[in-house]
Amino acid sequence: MENAVIADITPEDAVEVIHWKYEVPYDFYNIRAQAEAMQEFLMNPYYTVRCEGKLVGIFCIGTSAQVPEGRATGMYVERFIDIGLGMAPKQTGQRRGREFFQRIITFLKETYPNTGVRLSVATFNQRAIKLYESIGFHRVASFPAADADFIIMTHPTLLAVDETN
DSSP states (O other): OTTOEEEEOOHHHHHHHHTOOOOTTGGGGSOOOHHHHHHHHHHSOEEEEEETTEEEEEEEEGGGGSOHHHHHTTTTOSOEEEEEEEEOGGGTTSSOHHHHHHHHHHHHHHHSTTOEEEEEEETTOHHHHHHHHHHTOEEEEEEEOSSOEEEEEEOGGGOOOOTTO
16 A cells, blocks of 8 residues: 555545445444534545545544544643544455555654654454554553543654653
8 A cells, every 4th residue: 555645535535435334333433424524524634545546545633533522531632643544444354454554654754743643542443453553552541432432542653752852
């Protein structure tokens, strides 16, 4: 996925993503409020990842990647670039997640140098947690939310720079 292309999400991409359907237990990620999702995708920093012209997945950065309940309880006070990501349902389970995620990390390191990377993941999503840990992300906090419990993870070599130095 080295040759994967990252670009801003388009309205056409957003429509495709809104119609993605995941199987249980990942159906948690199925979009139910389509109008709100469309607005979220187009009004915030969302990106697509394409490989050979096919939409492989999306990711977002900043507050769009934060879980509202975590934000409300002060889980995101440290300065990091928060990321949220999702692969197209047809792409999951094919051992492409590592390449997909590493392509996003490379993009973030190039675009936001010297900024730490943090993500939030639902605790039931053991497949994603295993992937993130294999790349070097560590669990730093957890919190309950309305629909699931979440873990916050950061990468030790991508930690935020101490601005006091």
